[in-house]
Amino acid sequence: MAHVEGVAAAQSRISRLATLTPVHRAFHWLHLHQLQLRQWQMEMTAIPAPPFGEAARAAWFLERFEALGLSNVHLDEAGNALGELAGAGTDKSGPCVLLSAHLDTVFPAGTDCMPVEADGRLYGPGICDNAAGLTGLLAIGAALRFANITPPIPILFAANVGEEGEGDLRGMKYLFGQGVYRTRIAAAIALEGSGTSAVVTRALGSKRFRLSVTGPGGHSWSDAGVPNPILILSRALAAFDEIPLPETPRTTLNVGMISGGTSVNSIPESATALLDLRSSDREQLLTTESRLREVFTELLLQLPNLNGSSPQISLETIGDRPAAALPDDSSLLQTIRAVDRHLMLKTELRIGSTDANLPLSLGLPAVAMGTGGTGGGIHTLQEWYDPSGRETALRRILLTLLDTTQRAAG
Missing domain, CATH: 3.40.630.10 (Zn peptidases)
Known part of the structure; x- marks a missing residue:
């Protein structure tokens, strides 16, 4: 009334x-x-x-x-x-x-x-x-x-x-x-x-992230076996893609940009991806971000076992829209x-x-x-x-x- x-x-x-x-x-x-x-x-x-x-x-x-x-x-x-x-x-x-x-x-x-x-x-x-x-x-x-x-x-x-x-x-x-x-x-x-x-x-709320991987880099032949940041980045993105996203409230996760490498015969020293997470619901946005970071932490635990080297990986928040x-x-x-x-x-x-x-x-x-x-x-x-x-x-x-x-x- x-x-x-x-x-x-x-x-x-x-x-x-x-x-x-x-x-x-x-x-x-x-x-x-x-x-x-x-x-x-x-x-x-x-x-x-x-x-x-x-x-x-x-x-x-x-x-x-x-x-x-x-x-x-x-x-x-x-x-x-x-x-x-x-x-x-x-x-x-x-x-x-x-x-x-x-x-x-x-x-x-x-x-x-x-x-x-x-x-x-x-x-x-x-x-x-x-x-x-x-x-x-x-x-x-x-x-x-x-x-x-x-x-x-x-x-x-x-x-x-x-x-x-x-x-x-x-x-x-x-x-x-x-x-x-x-x-x-x-x-x-x-x-x-x-x-x-x-x-x-x-x-529409959103969180934006920069996923970065760095390593020693090197020549594709003489340094073969050195951890490759692009491959590690790809592994992380594939894992992120498996995160379940609800239809209600609608929630999306997008990889909008990927960069890295200097030439076809070089093991890159770095690789970066920009991610965009969106949801119409504040709590769902936080829940999905939490799961994203859990997957990221799981990946970190695997890194020391990658060919005996220690590449660096980071997930940085670059945007936060409530x-x-x-x-x-x-x-x-x-x-x-x-x-x-x-x-x-x-x-x-x-x-x-x-x-x-x-x-x-x-x-x-x-x-x-x-x-x-x-x-x-x-x-x-x-x-x-x-x-x-x-x-x-x-x-x-x-x-x-x-x-x-x-x-x-x-």
Whole structure:
């Protein structure tokens, strides 16, 4: 009964919110400035933001935040570009709501990121993931400023680092772990790529490992019999492949990269593999990791018997993304459902690994939302984005954000 009443109350709030003149002014800005959004998206895509190399794009965002008139614009110690839309209150230590989008792409330094436009589509590495999300971040900030909307509590805008790959959510981990806003953020919305009706409410957890084997190496003929790191690595990976993985909760273990060796006639001195363990359930993730380490320990016990030599083997954790979920009766989810009903959208609940993982794991209401349009070729050089329909998704985000600030203000 309480859940039903909560949904009804949310629908009533959204219906009232959508009739307010300042909200209509914000919608009007979004409608009139689609070309500006496209220009921003092309401009930021041309600025490379490889893993651990987001500084140039972050600097560009600081300039945009200043131009929008946000306050307290600065770069934090992790490299996140931050700015505030001040709230109506005067409490500088009170709650705020985080709206974020990640700066980084998966593409290494040196990648040609210059975008092009053809037949209504934008093409370029990272043009959708996550230039679309970053454009949404600027769009919401600009619309709120144009409409002179002052939320009841501050909105923290963050163009954050470290979402992709080995970035391991380092931007979010800093914000919620050491950053000056760590005790103030009451709710979080991460803007991620394209799409209008999907919302990520379940955080897919992952642990990532580097398995390394080293040995003396040598010549394939004269040093034959010396322990071969590639063979030992292969033995370990074969053993890992035998670990049972449940279908429910779904759990996966992938070997994504293998490297080692110098030539066909050399016994390698080292070999390395990168592993990715994922599960939708926090406990299952820990259980499977424990089994992985048991298998690793068993392999260690066998090593002294390998031809009388002592190769070294290590299993290093290089990534840790927590699994979590937004409760079905969360007020944030009720707000999104109410907004979707108002906009005649069908709410699609998704699971994914996003910046929302971190706040969700801390028990905070958080989601990841698409910023409209469609995209494809994600994480490839052929990545594309079609902005058709972007305006609806931005209205969705705006209404959700404003209602969330009201709820967080109490």
